[in-house]
Structure formats: C-alpha cells, structure tokens
Amino acid sequence: MSNSRQAEASSPWRAPILLIILIALFLAEGSFRNAMFSGSWNTALAILNMGLISAIMALGVNMQWGYAGLFNAGVVGFLALGSLAPVLVSLPPVQGAWTAGGPRVLLALLVGLGTLVLAAQVWRRMTGPLRLLAMLAVLIVGFVIYRRLFDPAVMAIEANNAAAAGNIGGLGLPVLLSWPVGALFAAAAAWGIGKVALGLRSDYLAIATLGIGEIIVAVMRNEEWLSRGVKNVSGIPRPVPYELDLQSDPGFVARAAEWGLDPATASGIWVKLLYAGLFGAVLLVLILMAELALKSPWGRMMRAIRDNETAAEAMGKHVTRRHLQIFIIGSAVIGLAGAMMTTLDGLLAPNSFNPLRYTFLIWVMVVVGGSGNNWGAVLGAILIWFLWIKAEVWGPELMRLVTMPLPEGALRDHLLGGAPHMRFIALGLLLLLVLRFAPRGLVPER
Amino acid sequence: MDILNAIVAILNFVVIPAAAYGAQLALGALGVTLIYGILRFSNFAHGDTMALGTALVILVTWGLQAMGISLTPLPTALLALPIGIALTSLFVLGTDRVVYRFYRKKRSEPIILVMASVGVMFIMNGLTRLIIGVDEIRFDDGARFLISVQDFRAWTGLAEGLSLRVSQALTLVVTALACWALFRFLSRSRSGKAMRAYSDNEDLALLSGIDPERVVRLTWIIATALAVTAGTLYGLDKSFKAFNYFQILLPIFAAAIVGGLGSPLGAVAGGFIVAFSEVAVTYPWKKIATYLGFEPQGMLQLLSTEYKFAVSFVILIVVLLFRPTGLFRGKSV
Numbered sequence: 001m002s003n004s005r006q007a008e009a010s011s012p013w014r015a016p017i018l019l020i021i022l023i024a025l026f027l028a029e030g031s032f033r034n035a036m037f038s039g040s041w042n043t044a045l046a047i048l049n050m051g052l053i054s055a056i057m058a059l060g061v062n063m064q065w066g067y068a069g070l071f072n073a074g075v076v077g078f079l080a081l082g083s084l085a086p087v088l089v090s091l092p093p094v095q096g097a098w099t100a101g102g103p104r105v106l107l108a109l110l111v112g113l114g115t116l117v118l119a120a121q122v123w124r125r126m127t128g129p130l131r132l133l134a135m136l137a138v139l140i141v142g143f144v145i146y147r148r149l150f151d152p153a154v155m156a157i158e159a160n161n162a163a164a165a166g167n168i169g170g171l172g173l174p175v176l177l178s179w180p181v182g183a184l185f186a187a188a189a190a191w192g193i194g195k196v197a198l199g200l201r202s203d204y205l206a207i208a209t210l211g212i213g214e215i216i217v218a219v220m221r222n223e224e225w226l227s228r229g230v231k232n233v234s235g236i237p238r239p240v241p242y243e244l245d246l247q248s249d250p251g252f253v254a255r256a257a258e259w260g261l262d263p264a265t266a267s268g269i270w271v272k273l274l275y276a277g278l279f280g281a282v283l284l285v286l287i288l289m290a291e292l293a294l295k296s297p298w299g300r301m302m303r304a305i306r307d308n309e310t311a312a313e314a315m316g317k318h319v320t321r322r323h324l325q326i327f328i329i330g331s332a333v334i335g336l337a338g339a340m341m342t343t344l345d346g347l348l349a350p351n352s353f354n355p356l357r358y359t360f361l362i363w364v365m366v367v368v369g370g371s372g373n374n375w376g377a378v379l380g381a382i383l384i385w386f387l388w389i390k391a392e393v394w395g396p397e398l399m400r401l402v403t404m405p406l407p408e409g410a411l412r413d414h415l416l417g418g419a420p421h422m423r424f425i426a427l428g429l430l431l432l433l434v435l436r437f438a439p440r441g442l443v444p445e446r
Numbered sequence: 447m448d449i450l451n452a453i454v455a456i457l458n459f460v461v462i463p464a465a466a467y468g469a470q471l472a473l474g475a476l477g478v479t480l481i482y483g484i485l486r487f488s489n490f491a492h493g494d495t496m497a498l499g500t501a502l503v504i505l506v507t508w509g510l511q512a513m514g515i516s517l518t519p520l521p522t523a524l525l526a527l528p529i530g531i532a533l534t535s536l537f538v539l540g541t542d543r544v545v546y547r548f549y550r551k552k553r554s555e556p557i558i559l560v561m562a563s564v565g566v567m568f569i570m571n572g573l574t575r576l577i578i579g580v581d582e583i584r585f586d587d588g589a590r591f592l593i594s595v596q597d598f599r600a601w602t603g604l605a606e607g608l609s610l611r612v613s614q615a616l617t618l619v620v621t622a623l624a625c626w627a628l629f630r631f632l633s634r635s636r637s638g639k640a641m642r643a644y645s646d647n648e649d650l651a652l653l654s655g656i657d658p659e660r661v662v663r664l665t666w667i668i669a670t671a672l673a674v675t676a677g678t679l680y681g682l683d684k685s686f687k688a689f690n691y692f693q694i695l696l697p698i699f700a701a702a703i704v705g706g707l708g709s710p711l712g713a714v715a716g717g718f719i720v721a722f723s724e725v726a727v728t729y730p731w732k733k734i735a736t737y738l739g740f741e742p743q744g745m746l747q748l749l750s751t752e753y754k755f756a757v758s759f760v761i762l763i764v765v766l767l768f769r770p771t772g773l774f775r776g777k778s779v
Binding site: 069071151196197199200201202203204206207208210211212214215218219221222355356360363364367415417418419421422423424425426427428429431432435436439 | 482487488490545548554556557558560561562564565566567568569570571572573575576577579580692696699700703707744750752753755756758759760762763766767770771
C-alpha cells in the first residue's frame with residue numbers, strides 16, 4: 001500500500017464526524033421503535049458492549065497490519081486462546097479432576113514441548129546425513145511417550161462427572177485477572193508462531209496464520225478436558241453484579257422506580273452500563289498507549305520498516321525482530337479481547353469460533369475504518385459491528401419492501417426466508433466500496 | 447490370506463477415500479494456483495466460487511430431473527455441470543470487471559487484491575445462502591456403487607470388503623481428464639503458452655504482444671471451471687452444504703502452498719499429499735495391525751478425526767519451514 005499511504009492530507013474532521021454518526025445511531029437504536037430501530041436501551045447497550053470488544057480486536061489487528069504490514073489471518077485463533085483464560089483462571093476447580101489426571105497432563109505437555117525443543121536443537125546442532133533421521137527419531141520417541149502419558153490422563157479427567165464437568169476447571173481467582181492472562185496466552189502463542197512463520201512473505205504468511213488459527217480452534221473444540229468442547233463452559237464469574245440480585249435489592253428497585261423504569265429493564269441496563277464502563281476504560285487505555293507508541297521513535301521506526309523494509313534494514317534495523325515484537329503485542333491485544341468476550345458472555349462456546357465472523361469481519365472493520373489509524377480502526381469496528389447486527393433486521397425489512405410487487409408464492413417466500421443472509425452481501429459490498437473509493441479507509445492514517 | 451485382507455482394508459479405508467478427496471483438493475488447488483500465477487494474489491473467494499457453482503449445478507440438476515432427463519447410471523449433475531460452469535464463469539468474469547480490474551490497472555499491492563477477494567467472498571457466500579439456503583442437500587442420483595462390499599466378499603471370499611462408490615470413481619476419472627486437458631492446453635496451445643509467459647514475466651509478455659486482458663479472462667474461466675467441477679464432485683461424494691466449502695478452502699490453500707503457489711504440477715501433488723496425510727493420520731490402524739499379526743492395545747490412531755483440517759496445516763507449516771515457497775518452488779510476490 002506504499003503508493004497510497006502517504007497520500008494527500010485528509011480532513012481532520014473525519015474521525016469526529018464518524019463518531020457523531022455512531023453516537024446518533026446508538027441514540028436512535030435506544031430511543032426510536034420502528035422498522036429500523038428496536039427502541040430498547042438494553043439492545044443498544046448490548047450492541048455497544050460487543051462493539052467495544054470488537055474495537056479492541058480491531059486495534060490489535062491494526063497494530064500488526066497498520067503499523068507493520070503483517071497480514072495475520074489467524075485472528076480467531078488468538079481470540080480463542082484469550083477466551084480460554086477466564087475458564088482456567090476464574091472458574092472453581094472441578095472436584096476430583098485434578099487428582100484424576102492433572103499432574104500427568106502437565107507432565108505430558110512438558111514432554112511434548114521438550115520433544116519439540118530437543119528436535120529443534122538436534123536439527124540445529126547436527127550436520128551430515130544422520131541429521132534428518134536423528135530429528136525424526138526424537139520426534140517419534142517423544143510423541144509415543146507423550147501419548148502414553150497424555151491419553152489415560154485425559155480419559156480420567158473427561159470421565160470425571162462427564163455430564164456436568166469433564167474438564168479440569170480453573171483456579172478460582174478473580175475474573176478480571178484473567179484478562180491480562182488471556183493476553184499472555186495469546187502473546188506466548190504469537191511468540192512461537194512468529195518464530196516459525198514471520199520469515200514468510202505476504203500471502204504465505206497469511207495462509208500459514210490462517211492455518212494456525214484453525215489448528216488452535218480445532219484444539220479448543222476437541223480437547224474436552226480443557227474447554228469442554230461442544231459442551232461449552234458456562235457460569236463464568238462476573239466482575240459486575242447479577243441482574244437477579246439487583247432485582248431483589250430494595251434500594252435498587254426504589255431507584256429504578258424513581259427513573260420510571262421497571263426493575264427488570266433497569267437491572268439489565270445497569271449491568272450493561274457497568275460492562276460498557278469497564279470495556280471503555282480498557283479501550284481508552286489501549287488507544288492512549290498505542291497513540292503514544294506510534295508517536296514515539298519506536299512508532300516511526302515501525303512505519304519506516306513497513307513502508308520500505310530494505311531501506312530500514314540498510315539503516316541497521318532488525319526487521320524480523322521488530323516484526324516479531326509487533327506480532328506479539330498485536331496478538332496479546334486480540335487475546336485480551338477474547339478474555340473480555342468470554343467474561344461478557346459468561347460462556348465459552350468453542351464451536352462458535354468461526355473465521356468468517358472472527359477473522360474476516362475484524363479485517364473488514366480495520367480496512368473500512370482506516371488501517372494505520374487507531375481511531376479509524378476503533379470507530380470502524382463499532383460501526384461495522386452495529387451494521388452486522390442490524391443487517392439481520394434490515395435485510396428482511398428491505399426484502400419485504402422489494403418483494404412487495406411480487407405475487408404471493410414460493411419465490412417470494414424463498415426470498416423472504418433467505419433475507420437474513422443479506423448481511424454477508426451487505427458487508428461484502430461495503431468492503432468493496434470502501435476499498436474502491438476510500439482505499440485508506442473512512443478515517444485514514446495521517 | 448490375512449495380508450490380502452490387510453491390503454483390501456487399506457484400499458477401502460485409506461487409499462480410495464484419500465484418492466477421491468485428493469483429486470477434489472487438486473482440482474481446487476489448481477484454480478488457486480492459476481489465479482496466483484497470473485493475477486498474483488491468493489483468492490479467498492475460491493471456496494465460495496465452488497459453493498456458488500455447485501449451488502447452480504444443483505438447481506440445473508433439479509430442473510433436468512423435473513423435465514425427466516437423467517443420465518442413469520451416472521448422476522444427472524454431470525449433465526448440469528457445463529451449464530453451471532458457464533453461469534458461474536459469467537458471474538466471476540463480472541466480478542473481475544467490476545472489482546479486480548481496477549486494482550490491476552492501478553497496479554495495487556497484492557494485499558489489496560486479497561482484501562477485495564475477501565469482499566467478493568462475503569458477497570458470494572451470501573448469494574449462495576440466498577439462492578439455495580443453508581440446509582444439507584444430497585443430489586447424487588443414479589447408481590450408488592460400482593463395487594459394493596457384499597459383492598466384493600462374494601466374489602473373493604475375503605473377510606474384508608471393498609467398496610467403490612460411483613462418485614469416487616467419477617471423481618478420479620474426471621480429475622484425470624481435467625488435468626490431462628489442462629496440462630496439454632498449457633504446454634501445447636497458443637493461449638496456454640501466452641498464459642505461462644504472462645505468469646513468468648508480465649512485462650516481457652506484454653512486449654511480445656500478448657493481450658493481458660485475454661489472458662486474465664482465460665485464467666478466470668479455467669479456474670472457475672476447475673472450481674465448479676471440484677465443488678460438484680465434492681458435493682456428490684459427501685453432500686452439499688453452503689458452509690462446507692469455506693472449510694474445504696483451507697486444505698485447498700494448504701495443497702496449493704505445499705506444492706508451491708503458481709505451480710500447477712505442485713498443486714496436484716499438494717492435493718494428494720494433503721489428502722493422504724489427513725486420512726492416514728486420522729485412520730485407526732488397529733484393524734490392519736491385527737491382520738498383520740500385531741495385537742495392539744489402543745486404536746493406533748495418531749489423531750482423532752476432528753483434527754483432519756489441522757493435519758493439512760501442520761504439513762503446510764512443516765513444508766514451509768524447510769522450503770519457504772513450497773515443494774515445487776512456487777512464486778512469491
């Protein structure tokens with residue numbers, strides 16, 4: 001994109017205008033009840049909360065792509081890793097699971113890791129014709145030992161109270177602690193992946209990360225001892241009060257009545273507002289840090305590397321090391337968003353990690369918002385999330401309007417039935433239009 | 447006799463399914479690799495081109511069946527395939543005209559084209575769902591089996607049976623024909639040579655009077671034909687589900703990259719490497735070991751079947767570690 005990055009200066013008003021449009025959309029969603037808006041503050045705030053989390057994901061992708069030009073197509077994998085953290089950190093331990101096989105699983109994982117390290121060392125240190133054979137021997141022996149340790153332990157854990165648990169549970173620590181832990185999980189994975197994949201060129205890197213993302217999601221779906229797989233983990237603790245507790249609290253009911261709201265609606269709104277405050281605070285801190293970093297010498301160096309790798313290398317910058325650094329930081333931000341998402345849902349559903357939704361939609365957010373610009377990515381994320389949710393309502397409405405002249409019958413029913421899928425077409429069209437007419441996004445890089 | 451039984455079991459559970467699946471991947475990967483070679487970007491919309499094409503083939507098949515036309519013992523979809531290819535090609539040429547040509551003329555970075563293909567992927571995905579819905583559709587009519595397990599047992603008297611479904615045999619035959627035609631086209635015909643020249647060195651090809659737009663159009667048509675064929679064969683073999691084709695895009699990319707992007711021979715090799723490894727790694731070898739006289743305790747399954755897609759990427763990463771542009775030394779932008 002070097003030909004378009006440093007293009008003519010754009011209007012400084014674009015970000016504020018987009019912000020005002022977003023605020024107007026959310027206000028309309030909360031206050032008007034008609035064919036387009038629900039008129040429910042609960043709905044508006046629910047969209048906003050997930051929008052804020054999407055904004056953090058977009059911020060992470062923007063760090064990798066916007067600052068450094070790395071095409072990470074495995075966003076869903078880092079998100080999934082981060083979303084595992086609340087389960088492992090804040091759920092209480094499952095009775096009997098740890099004694100059934102906990103230490104043995106840990107030992108097996110250590111053996112697996114040790115095998116990989118040993119194989120890498122053998123490959124690096126040895127020369128001559130036996131090199132490949134020696135590495136293969138290490139891998140095969142290591143794999144057999146690993147499976148010998150791992151399989152019985154997993155069976156024992158999964159057999160333990162299989163209907164209600166079957167997983168290892170967590171440490172029972174406060175859930176807010178799991179957010180940085182989620183970031184750490186993703187960062188650790190990014191370190192390993194970056195070591196392997198960052199030497200690859202653009203498309204090869206994209207597809208390698210796409211594949212790694214799929215591998216991580218496959219592990220989450222199938223390792224029931226860890227994530228319960230398709231059985232989902234529910235009941236993850238909350239950092240905010242429960243609606244039911246609020247509704248039975250006389251002080252809260254009285255205050256709700258003062259505002260002229262019934263306790264059920266008021267408790268929903270209050271909980272969502274608390275979440276929005278938490279997420280908004282995290283988002284603001286991240287943006288502040290990202291902006292400061294981008295304005296520092298480090299940020300200038302990153303953009304110099306992005307715009308001309310060869311020149312930066314000639315100036316003595318270690319390009320691969322910088323790429324690894326930004327890959328880890330961006331992935332950590334995505335992992336943080338994953339942990340926040342599980343906390344918001346109170347549920348870990350490994351089956352829901354779908355690349356269309358959690359990789360490509362995030363990419364649409366960054367590209368539409370304006371890659372390289374933190375505010376652009378964040379505003380783009382909230383806008384796209386709003387449209388993604390509302391397209392499910394607007395699609396059928398539009399279809400009803402379009403099919404008005406058609407006679408009642410099979411074709412009309414078919415079109416009306418398929419209308420919810422319009423959101424894909426709408427988002428695709430939006431992406432193509434932005435790429436064509438505003439290739440640097442709605443809020444371009446300055 | 448036990449060795450014979452073991453061989454039959456390997457054929458039945460590993461070789462035949464992997465060969466059919468590998469052929470489908472190879473056809474898909476050929477399309478991805480051609481587009482990468484000529485247009486120089488990874489087309490994320492390829493999986494949804496397969497889905498849209500297959501959906502159109504199914505619609506035409508239903509139309510033909512309603513008119514009472516069938517191709518028994520072969521599936522009617524084979525008759526509908528050329529029409530499906532033509533319709534999908536028109537759509538794909540339309541997307542080139544409306545979307546990709548602009549960036550090609552501007553000589554945008556490949557990553558912009560990849561992004562645009564993500565946009566096209568979303569649109570095609572939505573269209574497919576709109577046209578045919580999200581339900582699972584079976585559209586294989588005609589005979590089911592070329593060789594059935596019972597017949598095979600009766601003929602040979604072996605304990606282990608062998609089955610060969612019509613869809614599997616058809617996949618292999620059609621793939622062989624398509625590869626033969628494609629390689630012949632690329633090596634013998636004027637247009638094929640122009641395509642190869644354009645892929646090797648764009649500027650030199652332009653100097654020697656090759657019309658780039660013609661080359662690009664041909665590439666889209668061939669890639670679409672391969673994609674719709676692969677999609678239809680996959681749908682006949684398993685079943686049609688709109689979302690499955692995004693899933694199969696991942697091993698197709700893996701196959702194209704393992705072989706080396708831009709290398710047609712690599713794409714075919716990659717398809718079979720990926721398919722055979724997937725099946726071999728997720729197949730429980732216990733039965734075969736038992737025939738050979740070992741009595742294993744476990745199932746001798748390296749990974750559970752759910753990890754099928756993960757296997758293709760492990761291969762991909764291992765290959766890229768040692769050969770950063772694939773086995774057949776593909777291109778890199």
